[in-house]
Amino acid sequence: MNLIEVRQVCKTVYQGFQKKRVLNKIDFFVEKGEFVVLLGENGAGKTTLLNLILGILQPSEGEVKLMGLSPEESSARTSVGAVLQKTNVPPNLKVKELVQLVCSYYPNSQTVVDILKKVGLEDQSEAWASQLCGGETQRLFFALALVGNPELLILDEPTKHLDAKGDELFWQEIRRYREQGVTILMITHSQSDLKELSQLATRYVTLHKFNEALTEGQLTESESIKSQEDILVKCKNQEKPQKEIVIHPQNVVFIFLQQIWVEIIQLLRTPLFLLGIILFACCITVIPFQGEVAKQALLSFSVLILLTISIERLGKRVSVERAEGWLKLLRVTPLPPIVYIAAKLVTTLLISAITITLIMILGVWRLKIDTDIEQVLLIFFSLVLGVIPFAVFGLALSYLTQPKSYDSIAGLSIPLGLASCGALPLTHPHFLEDVVAFSPFYHYRELTLWAAGLSYDQHLSLHLLWLLWAGGVFGFMAVWAYKRDSVIQ
Known part of the structure; x- marks a missing residue:
């Protein structure tokens, strides 16, 4: 069962008065339970692809499905958590107020206390969200991605700007969510991240620049299943009847x-x-x-x-x-x-x-x-x-x-x-x-x-x-x- 479906998607953007093709005829699917790592050079279109998946951008051609729905529908994101780049928090809210607000959007959210403990910000609950240091702000973004008990995590360079404590807590939570079978799609350029991912990722996908694409297309893939035990587990999971995606109603x-x-x-x-x-x-x-x-x-x-x-x-x-x-x-x-x-x-x-x-x-x-x-x-x-x-x-x-x-x-x-x-x-x-x-x-x-x-x-x-x-x-x-x-x- 695919939680993410990208079919024959093209994306053209404007640079000044000129059009630039970023993505061309992209087919990309992420199954339930996978941990997919998206690699590629800067400017290849990785962030653009994530924005298309989340409904922030609309494709010039093709179709995108998130949790079986159009990504423009808010209900498609009730079981999705995301960390993106170039986001910010409002200047006049405290940390606990911001987390409480975002919790209200999800029908199956965690408590504010629990989520702040997971990212090590329980002592900063009364601090102004906009006045956290860089590493703490990145931890807050990760906390907001986790508040809804997500079935799917979409992470765009989530360890960027993290301090040592934040990095440790991040991978601790990722391993825990991985054990629970949460599906993860992650972009990274960090070598230390790739070392951690070598024991977690099920698939690596490389996105090439449009003008440097190989004959097989912009996307090339390689699986990363390290042991015979992992292969057996994957086969058994495929034999099990797939459950339909459940979209929980919002209040x-x-x-x-x-x-x-x-x-x-x-x-x-x-x-x-x-x-x-x-x-x-x-x-x-x-x-x-x-x-x-x-x-x-x-x-x-x-x-x-x-x-x-x-x-x-x-x-x-x-x-x-x-x-x-x-x-x-x-x-x-x-x-x-x-x-x-x-x-x-x-x-x-x-x-x-x-x-x-x-x-x-x-x-x-x-x-x-x-x-x-x-x-x-x-x-x-x-x-x-x-x-x-x-x-x-x-x-x-x-x-x-x-x-x-x-x-x-x-x-x-x-x-x-x-x-x-x-x-x-x-x-x-x-x-x-x-x-x-x-x-x-x-x-x-x-x-x-x-x-x-x-x-x-x-x-x-x-x-x-x-x-x-x-x-x-x-x-x-x-x-x-x-x-x-x-x-x-």
Whole structure:
């Protein structure tokens, strides 16, 4: 039974404006119980092959199966643990918090205490994950690969940067998992690793560069079964009826709650961000209007700050996660994309709700706005719920653009939104006035005018349906872009 199936896979990447073929017609299979070592020169495409197997990359041609499923499905990784290169941990989480979060993604996870003991980090449970030394960080990555009691381990140079203690603990765990029959696929360049692997590996596979491939193809193989006893064991295992791969169901609600909790504590540990939001909200007190004009000004100010939070700030946080490698680490776990996106949205709505509450209190008190509690609640919910499509848009935009350019693009989207919502008068050319009616920003503005009891165009149902439609389209874009993130690839 194959846990990994790669059939006739090709992969072409872009270097500047030129295409480069990295993998060509690759056939690669890993059976249950094997320990396969993947060798090859730097640049041969070993990491690319692992990224294809884990669903981080999509093949240009061919088909990949992981645990019998498409590797893009989060359920395919519920029994898979992986250590990859160029990943990172978030800056505002402690070691035990990070391990606990990743444990929640797996239906059959180990306890935080047990997993930290296995990698020798039990004394660092209260330390900030981002402040561990290089060897300890690599041990933490290995711990995250083990949390789900994996049936398959995929390891890309896992001993790189390990200290002496970490190296000893690593091989101790690998031997233990090998005895349990766990399937392992490992890349290494280390001679000391190869010495250890001589007693563990069942097969060595060498991946050659595309332009240096042999007549038999890019992959060449050699078995490494050292004794007649090993051969007999292998034959007996082949005679046994193969069990089907079991995919354990995930507790999506539990994952969602854990993800929200982590998002909240990370926000609370960035006080400058929260302070900036509060100070910005307090600017409502300097608006030189009162009465109905003040109500209009309060709405415009609220819309501006909510668009800033949902598009500029939310997208910026995601861009940082992409650039620093945290999102790549999440992608090799069974975290469902929709849960990740939903947790980001709920956190943004929570910040928006707190901000609008502060603005409403200060606005009603300072600007002497004549209103009742029912209308205040109506304005509150229309502002907060109406901003959801734009928060989803911010997420989609953050995945579709390069992190370095996100600030500039997001900064332009807000004034363009204000112009397209009709808040700025557009008289020349006249067709722009008709174009405004197709802007989600326009429908958001009309919804808030209705909630405030101000003059609007009397098409409330249309505005609600348009915002729902926009949220659905942006949501589809966000999930699609999350799965095909070019930065983490």
